[in-house]
Amino acid sequence: MLKTGHSVTRPGRRLGDKPVNIPVPEELETAPGIVQNPQEVDFYSREYPLESQAVEYTADREWAWTVYTTEDWEDRRINDAMSRPIVQAAHNTGDIEPTVEPDFGKDVTELIRAKAREMGFGEVGFTRYDRRYVYKFKRDWSKFPNAICLAYEQDFEPTQSAPSREAEGPHYAIYRIMGALALDLADYIRSLGYHAQVHNPLSNSAVMIPMFDEAGLGQLGANGQLLSPHFGSRARLMMITPDAEVAYDEPVDYGIHAFCNICQVCVNRCPARALMRDKVWWRGAEKHKLIYRRCRPVMTRYEGCAVCMKTCPIQRYGMESVMSHYASTGQVLGKGTHLLEGYNLRDMGYFGPGELPRFASDFFHVPHGKAEDVLFEDLKEKIKNEAIPEGPEGDQMLRDFVGEVHKFVIVNPAEMVSLPSGTEVEEA
Numbered sequence: 001m002l003k004t005g006h007s008v009t010r011p012g013r014r015l016g017d018k019p020v021n022i023p024v025p026e027e028l029e030t031a032p033g034i035v036q037n038p039q040e041v042d043f044y045s046r047e048y049p050l051e052s053q054a055v056e057y058t059a060d061r062e063w064a065w066t067v068y069t070t071e072d073w074e075d076r077r078i079n080d081a082m083s084r085p086i087v088q089a090a091h092n093t094g095d096i097e098p099t100v101e102p103d104f105g106k107d108v109t110e111l112i113r114a115k116a117r118e119m120g121f122g123e124v125g126f127t128r129y130d131r132r133y134v135y136k137f138k139r140d141w142s143k144f145p146n147a148i149c150l151a152y153e154q155d156f157e158p159t160q161s162a163p164s165r166e167a168e169g170p171h172y173a174i175y176r177i178m179g180a181l182a183l184d185l186a187d188y189i190r191s192l193g194y195h196a197q198v199h200n201p202l203s204n205s206a207v208m209i210p211m212f213d214e215a216g217l218g219q220l221g222a223n224g225q226l227l228s229p230h231f232g233s234r235a236r237l238m239m240i241t242p243d244a245e246v247a248y249d250e251p252v253d254y255g256i257h258a259f260c261n262i263c264q265v266c267v268n269r270c271p272a273r274a275l276m277r278d279k280v281w282w283r284g285a286e287k288h289k290l291i292y293r294r295c296r297p298v299m300t301r302y303e304g305c306a307v308c309m310k311t312c313p314i315q316r317y318g319m320e321s322v323m324s325h326y327a328s329t330g331q332v333l334g335k336g337t338h339l340l341e342g343y344n345l346r347d348m349g350y351f352g353p354g355e356l357p358r359f360a361s362d363f364f365h366v367p368h369g370k371a372e373d374v375l376f377e378d379l380k381e382k383i384k385n386e387a388i389p390e391g392p393e394g395d396q397m398l399r400d401f402v403g404e405v406h407k408f409v410i411v412n413p414a415e416m417v418s419l420p421s422g423t424e425v426e427e428a
């Protein structure tokens with residue numbers, strides 16, 4: 001039996017459930033929240049500010065629509081249309097006035113927490129809305145100083161079949177449910193006398209995981225996802241920023257930073273070999289960095305993939321069971337079993353522990369970056385090869401080029417809906 005360093009007590013999974021007690025062995029203790037160098041985080045946010053994937057990777061997104069299966073394409077089109085009104089409603093929430101005068105001096109933190117739990121959010125925490133993680137295109141949009149971090153549990157059963165349409169479907173629905181609940185919660189905050197801005201994850205304003213870490217709702221795993229105490233990486237994330245004065249929660253050391261070094265199940269099971277075995281320092285934080293260029297081709301072609309979510313023992317068994325098992329046996333619960341590690345890839349069959357698919361090298365050759373940059377490169381090639389003739393035909397080609405570029409550079413943030421795939425990885 002390993003010596004317990006400290007224990008973490010968290011509220012039960014659902015409202016009314018008994019609290020859980022997570023033992024963290026002494027050998028897994030590192031630091032609460034994120035291991036980071038704050039000066040470096042400051043430096044990178046100032047000199048190299050973050051930008052949303054929806055802005056930076058438009059070429060990949062255009063490409064993705066050309067390779068989805070017919071069913072996936074249709075699922076996405078329908079879900080995109082259904083989500084759009086909720087995202088647009090969230091976009092305008094910062095301008096809505098409170099309905100009463102606030103009772104200054106009254107701490108509303110626990111009222112909001114209780115309301116959010118009653119609505120079905122599995123984890124609720126409070127912290128500063130950390131502007132170092134805000135995307136450039138949302139800097140002026142984001143108004144208020146505090147963040148309410150909200151995690152909603154994605155259904156257990158369908159997730160275990162990832163990658164599949166059965167696993168991919170429910171998570172779209174969860175974004176709509178969460179989106180609607182957050183609008184209601186913001187109304188409630190206004191009824192207490194405060195403004196409340198809803199940050200819908202489909203048109204996100206910031207990298208959220210560092211703030212969830214800071215609010216004590218979990219820690220970043222090697223799979224690039226928040227590992228929350230009850231449902232690990234099945235946590236779907238949403239934020240509301242109010243101007244109410246709230247009491248901040250504290251970051252917690254759940255032992256994940258060290259545990260992932262030992263576990264490595266997601267790293268071993270990733271079909272794209274996109275997860276790194278060792279941590280690196282990245283923008284001032286020590287973390288496992290996902291190789292996006294390898295993940296994207298698999299995630300796009302295989303129903304959002306999410307193998308790294310599905311094979312994580314913490315999403316399957318919960319943090320209390322995983323840590324207790326490790327403390328008493330020194331082993332990772334479920335590691336090496338077909339139940340935890342096995343998965344099917346459409347048209348390729350079943351891959352059990354130790355088995356990985358092989359892809360042709362051109363499988364990973366996909367466009368990357370901004371769509372307008374790809375168009376400019378294409379134009380440069382044509383100019384170099386003298387493929388733009390003098391006269392009306394050449395003029396038309398140039399007009400077509402301007403039209404194409406226009407599509408990508410004039411973007412209304414209220415219109416931006418970015419349906420994430422099964423896996424929601426941290427982009428910071």
Ligand code: SF4
Binds near residue numbers: 269271298306308309
């Ligand atoms: S979603 Fe990406 S990182 Fe995760 S297992 Fe699939 S390919 Fe790997």
Ligand code: SF4
Binds near residue numbers: 221222263264
């Ligand atoms: S599978 Fe293991 S290594 Fe990967 S995130 Fe989960 S606990 Fe960490």
